[in-house]
Amino acid sequence: MSRSLVLFAHLLIVWLLLSGHYDPTLITYGVLSSIGVVALVAHLGILDDEALPVHMGIRPFFYVPWLLKEVVLANLAVAKVILDPRLPIHPRILRIRVGQKTHVGQVIHANSITLTPGTITLDVRDGHFLVHALTTDSAEGLLSGEMDRRVSHLEANGARREARRKSGQEGSA
Amino acid sequence: MELAREIAVWACIVGGSVFCVIGGIGLLRMPDFYTRSHAASITDTLGATLILVGLALVAGPGLIAVKLFFVLFLIYVTSPTAAHALVKAAYSSGLDAPDVEEGSRLKGHLSDDGGPGDG
Amino acid sequence: MNVFVVGMIGVLTTMLLALTRAFMGPTVFDRVLAANMFGTKTVLLIAVSGFLTGRPEWLDLALLYALMNFIGMIALLRFSKFQNLASDEQAK
Structure with a gap:
């Protein structure tokens, strides 16, 4: 209600x-x-944690400024690469493990990766992302795992609620 | 004050246009589809942001600025989704791509050796 | 020189570059990528030209265009994958 x-x-x-x-x-x-x-x-019947992640409270308001800062920095880096006459790119596809338990968390993480120029999510499969990275720098930024930590913090409550709901379902079944 | 605003407007709109054009150049210069999609995301993020923020500075506080913010929000939500759908479709259709590497093993061992960009 | 004219020139140049890529291809995905970028730039073009002609109400059109561009691209991808917009069955 x-x-x-x-x-x-x-x-x-x-x-x-x-x-x-x-x-x-x-x-x-x-x-x-x-x-x-x-x-x-x-x-x-789609009015749930996914449609309206109210459990995140005001934490997104702290995540978004950090994300925007990352996007601006990545933009400058990729713009420099494009304007470089040698075009110093080194494309790779990396498989990384992510810590998010809920679908909302994984979607936020995958979209944040894609929004940042230089990295783009190819596929999301059981706790792993396939990410295409344009340069070694962007691959390193991805492997540092800072975004993973921040998104996990964002959904921290959600994971607990998901677990509670699942155990509740099993208990009643 | 008015002068400062004017300067900020010029900086934002000219900067946004420059980033858009850089993205367009990248779209033409990059060697394959996946790398081109990175160039496209430049114009969708910083290029669009700077131009719309510049327009919002012209409009001043009010409903027009709110609408500009809505347009920006919409671009920020739909552009990664569209980009992901596109590269996923390309990847699953078997378009040439680099081999998959395990991120956990690579950590701290990344180097530029042997990349296609060095040739 | 009017600042909006500069913005228009920048956006139109980008659209031209995107069109070039759309014509060059070589794969269908390159063309869709370029068409999608062209669509996003159209949103910016509508917004800037609205200010240029003193009619910021055009922003409503820009909003609508942003939505349509997104849906259009998803539809195009579905079509290129299934050869059909209505069913989930892969075309044989």
């Missing part, structure tokens, strides 16, 4: 920001369509 309210509030805020017209009719339309979307999502 609280999850529905959080989703409703988000949808309504997005509506109000995008519409920019604040007369009663249009606000009513916004409220109605937000309720409609929440009802649809609840009916589909």
Whole structure:
């Protein structure tokens, strides 16, 4: 129930920001369509930790600035490589083990890797990522495992909840 | 104050355009598909960010800046997803790629020897 | 010189480079990559030209275009993989 309210509030805020017209009719339309979307999502049964990772709380607000900093640094590095007349690249495909237990964590990690120029996730399979790295520097950054640690911290609660839910299911089965 | 804003706007939009063009050059210069996808991600991240931030500085605080932020957010969410779908499709269709190396064994032993870029 | 004109020139140059790659290929994935990049640049072009002509409302179009570009690329990939947009069956 609280999850529905959080989703409703988000949808309504997005509506109000995008519409920019604040007369009663249009606000009513916004409220109605937000309720409609929440009802649809609840009916589909996808209103869970994956759709709305509320358990992360405010931790994403600390992760995103770090990620943006990494993206800017990687951008400068790759731009330098492209402009270098010798084109000093050394493409590799690395298989790395990742520490995330939940799907949300793995998706965030894989997307963060892909967002950073110089590394791109090819495949995600049972706790391992296949990553294509453009240069030795970007491969080293990947192997340092800092992003892995930070994303694991991001989903720390989620992993516990997942485990609890699984043990609960087994107990009831 | 007005001058400082003007300078920031110019820096952002010109910088963003330069990064876009660098990405475009990379798209033409890189030797194979996988390396080209790295070049494409430059224009999608820093190029788009700088241009949209520059436009937001022109618009000032308000709904227009919020919309610019939405566009940026959308690019940041969809561009890695699209890039991943594309390279995954290419890789699973058997497009030529370097061999898979174990990350845990390579740690601290990376070198540039023998890479295609050195030839 | 207007700062938006500079932005337009930068974005249009990038679009031209992406188009070149789309024509050169050589694989279908290179073409899709270039087409996707072309689409992202279109979003930026709409945003910048909206400011250039004093109509920032065009941003709504940019938002829509960003979404359509994403969906279009996924559809194209599905098509190139399955030769069919409707079913999950691999084309024989």
